[in-house]
Amino acid sequence: MTELQAERRLEQALSVVDVSDGAPSGERIAAILYQLLLEVVQRHHPEIAPVLSGETVLQNAAPEVLSRVFQAHGIWFQLLSIVEQDAAMGERRRTERELGEQAVPGTFANVIAKAAKLGVPAADIAEKLGRTRVRPVITAHPTEAKRVTVLEKHRRIYRLLVELEQPRWTGRERSGIIDQLRDEIELLWMTGELRLEKPSVEQEIAWGLHFFHETLFEGVPELLKKFDRALKRFYPSENFALTQFFQFGSWIGGDRDGNPFVTNKVTRRALRENAKASLRFYEQRLFNLMKSLSISERALPPPSGFREALNRALSDSGDGAGIALRNPGEPYRQFLYCAHAKVKATLALYEGERTPGPHYISADDLISDLAVTEQALAESGSVGLAQDLVRPVRFAVEAFRFRTQRLDLRENTTKLTSTLQALWRAMHTEADGEPPAVESDEWKAWILAELARPRIGPPVYRALPPEAEETLGMFKLARDRDEEFDREAFGSFVLSMTRSAADVLGAYLLAKEADLYHDATRVEACTLSITPLFETITDLRAAPQIMRELLSLPLVRRSARMQGGVQEVMIGYSDSNKDGGFLSSNWELAKAQDKLAKIGAEAGIPISFFHGRGGSVSRGGAPTAQAIAAQPAGSIQGRLRVTEQGEVVSFKYANRGTAAFQMEMLGSSVFEHTLTLERAAPALRAEFEEAMEALSGASHAAYANFINHPDLLTYFQSASPLDEISMLNIGSRPARRFGARTLSDLRAIPWVFAWAQNRHVITGWYGVGSGIASFLDVRKERGLTLLKRMFAESDLFRMIVGEVEKTLGMVDLDIAREYAGLVYDDDVRETIFGMIEAEYRLTRANILKITGEEEIAQRFPAYRSRLETRLKTINKVNREQVELLRNFRASTNELSKEAFKSNLLLSINCISSGLGATG
Template sequence: MSDTSPLSWTQLTRVASGRAIIDPAASYENKLVDLLYKQLLSVLRTRQPDIEAFIEGHRDIREGTDSQILYLLEAHGIWFQLLSIAEQNANVQQRRQIEKEYGRRRVPGTFAHTFSMASRHDIPAEEIQKVLNKSFFCPVITAHPTEAKRVTVLEIHRRIYILLKQLELTRWTPRERDELIHELRNEIDLLWLTGEIRLEKPTVAQEITWGLHFFTESLFDSAMKFYAELDRALRKVYPHIEFEVPPVFRFGSWIGGDRDGNPNVDTEVTAYALRENARASLKRYRQDLRDLGSKLSIASHSLRVPEHFLNALEQKLEMLGETESFSKRNPGEVFRQYLSCMLRNIDATLKNIDEPRKSSIAYHSAADLAFDLQTLERGLTDARCEHLSRSNVVPLRHMVDTFGFRTASLDLRENTTVTNAVLAEIWQALHQKTHFDVPDFKSDKWEEWVVSELMQPLRVIPNIDFLSNRAQATLAMLEQVKHYQRKLDSKAFGVFVLSMTQTSTDVLGVYLLAKYVGLFTDVDGLEACRILVVPLLETIEALEQGPSILSELLGHGFVRRTIRRNGDSQEVMVGYSDSNKDGGFLTSNWIISQAQTLIKKAGEKHKIPVSFFHGRGGSVSRGGAPSGRAIAAQPAGTIDARMRVTEQGEVVSYKYANHGFAEEQMEILAASALAHTLMSGKDPAFRINAELDEVMQALSGTAYVTYRKFIEIPGLVEFYQQASPVEELTLMKIGSRPARRFGAATLEDLRAIPWVFAWTQNRIMVPGWYGVGSSLEQLVSIRGELGKELLQELYNTHSLFRLILDSVEKTLLLVDMEVAEKFSELVVNTQYREAIFSDIKSEYERTTQMILQVTKEDHLCDRFPNFKRHFSRRLKSLNQVGIEQAELVKKFRDEQHNAEDRQNVLVPLLLSINCVAAGIGSTG
């Protein structure tokens, strides 16, 4: 009898990496890689034949002329892009192979797996339905400057991906197959001819277009398949239960609403983002309604149309005044007539986006459109056409429930420094004082004033014209919320994310600003706010203070009422990037885990549900990890069917550019979060082990001290700036956001993204591993054999520790000390250079040794053959490009070169940065 028990994520990794399934996946991937290499080589022979010897490995890049180096860098960058497309395609195929071999119920990250586990643990259907009803899973697409690909390039990538999928089919004749391969070569040729480097920084409007590209190309379609798979899995595992499938999945966006450090985002840009978001969803509904109208050619005389549907149609026709014209256009086809009415409503709604006057026939909300679809659905079902309803109307209704008239809910984000400064201006005006008299923002006096203003009925604030431009812009941003919630969609806005939250008063201050602009539900500004303020805890100190911040916040009645009005859950955002930059990789992950547990308990004391918004980036250093495993490593009870997570830059392209992969990623997120919700109270793996948590605390403490000692070494800032292309990164045109907050150039004010990006380019990768080796070594040094045994127990049973070690090990494989040393030679101060680079090498060797000791491997990433194979394909090229980049940085910084010489160096330098980013798989 075959085993039908679900596979774990670790077991799936072993299966997927070739220990259980070897030839099908590896050989298929190799065939794709070989095919793409031949086509690229064919293009290069035509376009740039003198670099073939370099590409084939017969000559070293350092032997090339300036012109050859330029084209070589472009060729390597394109090759890395093609490799990623091939590997993604093979990943989908590999997952299919595993499903064929073991069955879908045994594959983690699928609904079938999650509900199968639930059934095995005797979880009743009623509990499943209860969890589904409160579920809210939401990726939030951000415009962080980590994406170096233009939309034009993404479109070429998508066409290449589709061609590879077509070539999977065995039905083609040799002639047809040759035609597809020829088309593939043409796309690669187009990729070569398309400029890789942006000539200008993208505007926020262009970033909005970039974000919406993924919805129009894949996510609208993927959402329908997502719900179909959810419904299918429920029916399969619980065949005798009729489940109601609610809208469990939504999307959010920061593009056009994120003002933190980006002066290019203003009220006009935000309004544009909201309109474009609404337009994208409505255009898609219009197209789907047209397609549905073409398909539903049902003659009324061929079946019995239910009376309630005919009545609904009559009301629609009368409202539109189109009874005669629609009846003539589609005589005897009542379902088409109904769809024609809906199209008129949609067209009017689209027109209302830009016109101040509302058309009387426009839909007032997405709920009205959903109601019409339910009417159509019920009409078809009662006419004994349930199959047509289920396959055609239900998916569209799920799409409307998911995307509304907004596509994605737009979060607003601003920094505490700004919101407190705006409040300070208002305080000065009210008290007729100077800025020297403003109380300290962390003082009791400041808190007392903020609270007293919130507790009394709204009074008129001084004339806004007397406030600074920044203050006026901040208040105008909040004023937009009420307008667009009414005009477009009640969920057009998501939440207000407050960056660098340090105290509960910081959050209350934003509510006070909202009160001043009339954003409360009552005229006195005492009842509830129309938008929820979410504290973003992104430093080690803020995360440790998180429970008390939340507890103080929930002590206010209007905050509790605001929570109930806005989803009935207080969201708290935890930041992986800045906490890593602040305290190192291990400490950041541990503190975030601990903070979630304690924050959740603080909410329980006030009987307020708490959910978490995970601010993850693409790289390990910024919280990047496989979604399923990252979710499985969350503390017990902290997900509770609600989770938001940022999807930034290159992660968005990787996950959501193509249909099959996008659907898979959506299912992994939702199914894994559901599994955590259903199982974390029942699975022994989630039980708190005080002894192991004490070991984790000790490891975190040592890692923190080691990391802080490193970043506080005299000359570290100088070493970092000179031994990496961090200054040159500011010349990259990959985002509308400046690289530094408020124009500062200190390490504290440098954004986490360039901090990680620069360490990635020089192949040192400090944020992804530094301090871990010392923490492991010290534990063994102090506790001896017991320490080794505890590390083994942690490794085998503690999902967070295992995830941390796996991530560190993969990062260590990406480190290259030869490239790193080449960059270190750019540091002018010999003393700093030798001391700091020696320290880096020692900790790297220590961390590598300790990781291998715990995992019992001979070499790094023996446990991850897929990852190792993918990286090995890139290694030689990456190292050559890295060494060449160090030389280009040196030339670019040479003060003896004139402006023209520096400009000639700049293009290949920027190409090398793009190339390394593509080869490593992330920018920051």
């Protein structure tokens, strides 16, 4: 294609951008971006433009040409995703314009309107609002294959698309926006896709805070405003007390489970960076507010209470006369000047500097100053200014305080046990021998005895080894929070690989050694929330008994009551799926939640759940509203924490409109679930439970037979880019927790990532077909009738079937067979691939029996269209990747091996961009 042809195609694309009847369609915008990309490619590498446009097929290309082809395809997938986000936002806006905000699913207006229509009393709304707590937790799990600099360019492209859709522009101005889009795409083309080095934890901290600066600092206060507006509209005679129910958490810099690069020094730095991010935001907002509120006291005399507060602020500032002189007759500006100066001084402290004048001791003091300003304006008659200008800033400080996000600490039981054993040795002499076996009653008895023993002053035992001292130092860092950081700087301590009550009690003991108890003798209650994490199927089944035992202990009960009256439990989707398969994992998670919720109710200590979800379906990444609706009745009760990992963070929070909707959908879904706790009749629920138990058991058996096959690891390593994925510098954490080379030790993320790359995608469907087949073999037509009824009436079963359908759409057995060709052992290849092929066909056939459809995922036309748009290109890249894997593994020449490696990693990036997820 010549440059002239490219220009003509662009002109044709531009000619359809007519916004006189509303925003241009997603297809039109996609056509524009495609032509702009084609133009950029034509200018820089004309030889690959025909490949991108589909006019020629790539054959025997040189490595440098192939790398550019992968880059072009990858950029196109990224641009498509941006268009789809923009189009979805446009569709929501059109619905709101035509039918009203209450007609948009996922909004507070939609939920509150339905509640009002059903006659839900205002008192019920108020009671549930008072205990609603929603906390997304951003993690640095290595599933984000895009660099931050690329994300920033995506953000600018999104904003330019929003501008392009505005009807006010002239043709000349619209052409200018098109030019800017072309420039951003060209910059994207010339920006390296791959990280040359693994990111440090410090870089991951900056990556996480990037989203607050771009969208979340502004978005969270707006979220509260939307909820307030919905309540006032549908319950106009009521006055609800809004609380900061939506706050963010983080694992970045605090999650040391299997990551040797997260140290106490790094955690301390993360806390400081979190604090500085929020303070910089307040500094700017207060400066803007100070500029805006140039209110003369002659035009609007302030109330006497505000005048007293101003006099105190001027007196405390050390420069009261100077401030009054700079802002004569403008009391609000004077007051905000004092607040702004105190925020700057507070920020300087976190930056290691000290400035003259007072600083804020606590975020509560800044909240108080903003409340004083807001109240004064309202009392003086300027309610609009109070609500529109001051209240959003107060809401922001209430949400983010001096910490931006609550940082969780996480470590596994292996490390904690090692530290406890070191503690035992330090307390005993060599003559006492070695510590009791960890699984023994003697070990638990020792922990319980130490927890009950009053402890005043510093320890009197011998020094601990450096590694144990580092682990204990993590708890000591949490102890120092009130002296150095915001009182809410930390969230909880998450204990990975929890297998027993003794494991959890060991964490309580280390907290005691770090003086994290509220009483002087350190026996009453722990001030740090200890959250056990149950990950595998075995762990989930053991969780109810473990929590029953823990909640029977006065120490745990007192601690839970002091920490808000609830006991948090984290459940893992990734490892339970890797351990038991998709259907069994979802059922075991639902059962565990149901049992744990009942145990909490019996103990008088409600259990709240922290959901360890990933981005892909097999790691719990179902659509937000659907996933929450499918949770067992009574398991949420207004409280939900959920991890937001890797590419999910950039997908949800990189753009302002998308971020606003994603947060509102999460918050409204939790509130709606809480309003409708009992949705199923007990008899109907029992019948469904019995069927799910049978389905899960048979599915788990088939899946276990597959993953326990002695040749599976050999097949998996050869027929996928499992080992090569580790060369992608997409996270600071190693792929294996302890460095071993076994399937059981492999983390869930690379497990899912590699099965997606080779188009087997077994993590989202394997075992489901066998489970259904076994059920129907026993129950015949009666069983099929029941499954169809469950599909219609059970949120959980319908979600499982739907996500299996979507996953099956990504499977391509022809391409999978080409990956299988990388396995040199014929018997291994034919055996394992034969199992996969048979289970795939069984799953596909049985899913269609239940849905009654002719095609898989027929009821998801938008998803099918999105996938089909990409699959033709993804398939080509998959086939190129097979050859790259073969050549890379066979190459002995370092120069050629490096060339193959670069293209191989680009192919991994390209496929993950096309599929929309990595792990």
